[in-house]
Amino acid sequence: MICPRCDSKNVDLLTKAPVDDAWEVYICETCCFSWRSTESDDIKDPEKYDKRFKIDSSKISSLDKIPPIPELIKKKD
Amino acid sequence: MSYRDLREFLEVLEKENQLIRVKDEVMPEPDLSAIGRSAPDMENGPAVIVEKVKGYKNSVALNVHGSWQNHALMLGLPKDTPVKDQFFELDKKWSDYPIKPVWVENAPVKEVKITTDINLFDVLPLFRVNKYDGGFYISKALIVSKDPEDPDNFEKQNAGTYRIQVKGKDLVGIQPLPFHDIAVHLRKAEERNEPLPIAICLGNDPVLNFMSSTPIEYVQSEYDFAGALKGEPIELTKSEQGNLDIPARSEVILEGYIMPRERRIEGPFGEFPGSYSGARLQPEVKIHTITHRINPIFENLYLGMPWTEIDYLMALNTSLPLFRQLKRDFPEVVAVNAMYTHGIGVIISTKSRFGGYGKSVAMRLLSTPHGMPYSKIVIVVDEFVDPFNLEQVMWALTTRVRPDKDVVLIPNAPGMPLDPSSEPAGMHTKLIIDATTPVAPDKARDTELLDVPDKVDYWMNYLRNTMRKEGDK
Ligand SMILES: [Zn+2]
Numbered sequence: 001m002i003c004p005r006c007d008s009k010n011v012d013l014l015t016k017a018p019v020d021d022a023w024e025v026y027i028c029e030t031c032c033f034s035w036r037s038t039e040s041d042d043i044k045d046p047e048k049y050d051k052r053f054k055i056d057s058s059k060i061s062s063l064d065k066i067p068p069i070p071e072l073i074k075k076k077d
Numbered sequence: 078m079s080y081r082d083l084r085e086f087l088e089v090l091e092k093e094n095q096l097i098r099v100k101d102e103v104m105p106e107p108d109l110s111a112i113g114r115s116a117p118d119m120e121n122g123p124a125v126i127v128e129k130v131k132g133y134k135n136s137v138a139l140n141v142h143g144s145w146q147n148h149a150l151m152l153g154l155p156k157d158t159p160v161k162d163q164f165f166e167l168d169k170k171w172s173d174y175p176i177k178p179v180w181v182e183n184a185p186v187k188e189v190k191i192t193t194d195i196n197l198f199d200v201l202p203l204f205r206v207n208k209y210d211g212g213f214y215i216s217k218a219l220i221v222s223k224d225p226e227d228p229d230n231f232e233k234q235n236a237g238t239y240r241i242q243v244k245g246k247d248l249v250g251i252q253p254l255p256f257h258d259i260a261v262h263l264r265k266a267e268e269r270n271e272p273l274p275i276a277i278c279l280g281n282d283p284v285l286n287f288m289s290s291t292p293i294e295y296v297q298s299e300y301d302f303a304g305a306l307k308g309e310p311i312e313l314t315k316s317e318q319g320n321l322d323i324p325a326r327s328e329v330i331l332e333g334y335i336m337p338r339e340r341r342i343e344g345p346f347g348e349f350p351g352s353y354s355g356a357r358l359q360p361e362v363k364i365h366t367i368t369h370r371i372n373p374i375f376e377n378l379y380l381g382m383p384w385t386e387i388d389y390l391m392a393l394n395t396s397l398p399l400f401r402q403l404k405r406d407f408p409e410v411v412a413v414n415a416m417y418t419h420g421i422g423v424i425i426s427t428k429s430r431f432g433g434y435g436k437s438v439a440m441r442l443l444s445t446p447h448g449m450p451y452s453k454i455v456i457v458v459d460e461f462v463d464p465f466n467l468e469q470v471m472w473a474l475t476t477r478v479r480p481d482k483d484v485v486l487i488p489n490a491p492g493m494p495l496d497p498s499s500e501p502a503g504m505h506t507k508l509i510i511d512a513t514t515p516v517a518p519d520k521a522r523d524t525e526l527l528d529v530p531d532k533v534d535y536w537m538n539y540l541r542n543t544m545r546k547e548g549d550k
Contacts, residue, residue, distance in 0.1 A: 005211075015196055015246055017198075018132065018198060020132055023105075023132050027212075027245070031211075031356075032211060032250070034211075038106070039106050040106075040107075043106075053353075060356075063357050063358045064357050065340045066252065066255070066357045067253055067254070068255070069340070070268050071268065072268060073269060
């Protein structure tokens with residue numbers, strides 16, 4: 001299986017439906033995108049996922065950090 | 078008040094014909110999102126209980142705050158109370174701050190306790206709120222955290238609303254924007270490389286969600302304000318870990334901690350200005366304990382192109398602090414309407430002490446903590462114009478504004494990054510429109526306002542009663 005948003009192969013089964021085996025939810029470990037097996041093709045299919053919302057996995061690490069990580073306080077002895 | 082928690086408020090709504098039960102089984106997508114979009118677009122904006130969602134155990138409540146009728150009932154007022162009257166009632170209750178909470182044993186939210194094999198999907202019917210959201214979101218949470226430097230200080234404890242993206246069975250992402258109180262707590266924890274304990278409280282007394290989205294001061298307690306709004310104390314209890322004070326009558330509490338000095342991708346997410354906000358690197362929360370009531374109701378909200386539930390929730394609680402801050406220095410101010418797009422647009426009603434006064438009032442608004450970054454378009458109207466009545470405001474714009482004198486631009490001023498027109502993001506040009514009647518030494522053409530005819534009160538009553546009698550037949 002491939003992530004519909006960033007095309008990563010690093011995809012896991014997140015959970016199955018608590019009742020009736022109604023669906024499964026998958027998650028991409030690269031871009032954190034998650035989707036349900038019963039959603040429409042333009043959510044699940046990498047070819048049909050809207051290009052405006054596709055994510056280039058090589059650019060994830062350069063996204064803004066909110067909030068910024070502060071300096072560590074040095075412990076006094 | 079005639080309710081103590083979400084369940085009792087839903088009963089009030091049902092009695093007042095402000096609640097719809099969907100008994101047919103629905104799909105999580107796209108049905109829950111579509112229901113959340115539709116309800117506030119209906120004339121009376123009812124809350125909706127969806128009893129059965131495919132694959133899940135529990136029910137969902139949507140649009141609990143999503144109309145002026147529901148908002149009035151939250152404040153204990155008749156459901157047809159006009160917005161301006163709700164504003165003044167809120168102002169009155171605000172003065173009763175603080176009413177301290179009480180701590181109770183055997184809290185309903187502790188009926189069920191889960192500490193092993195945690196799976197959020199077992200308890201919460203999670204769903205995608207808008208199509209291109211990065212995942213399933215919890216949009217209506219009250220999140221409790223303490224100041225790590227002063228953990229015993231009750232007032233420095235914060236209860237705020239921050240968006241939550243589900244990223245695992247026991248893992249969620251959170252958005253602590255730097256200017257919000259939880260970011261202060263997180264900074265102090267991260268400076269020490271310590272986890273920050275939090276409690277994500279879902280399905281609350283509606284007054285608690287109202288307060289958790291209100292911009293009060295850092296050393297003020299949302300619980301003490303909620304007590305003031307209710308005229309009676311909120312019931313609290315202690316979290317299982319982290320010594321946090323949590324509402325005793327919530328439906329579900331997710332306890333966990335923000336992992337220090339880590340950021341992972343979160344978003345995008347459809348936001349209140351009606352557009353998506355992009356993906357960023359944000360903190361994550363490990364959930365270690367869930368407590369909940371038997372048959373918990375999952376309360377969540379749809380947000381998107383205004384107006385949706387969130388616009389009702391953030392309407393008067395944005396207006397009121399701005400009104401109070403202005404009133405302190407400008408006693409002539411009558412009311413402030415900051416309910417358009419979370420205060421990006423503001424209408425102020427004031428009496429003018431001398432010529433040009435309207436502009437000064439607008440400039441004061443633009444130097445308040447919220448108004449400085451958020452407010453982009455400020456309209457000032459006379460004291461007899463209801464700023465919550467846009468027909469009257471349009472009258473003021475069309476009959477009182479001299480564009481050459483009354484319209485002012487202030488370029489390159491502080492802005493709000495979620496405003497998609499701010500360019501660069503977080504900066505914008507301010508627009509002030511002074512739509513007040515000129516007073517000395519300013520000059521205007523002589524105009525005389527029309528009075529209402531004598532006996533209008535008598536005939537208004539007469540006509541209303543006649544209509545009521547016809548309706549009874
Ligand atoms: Zn991905």
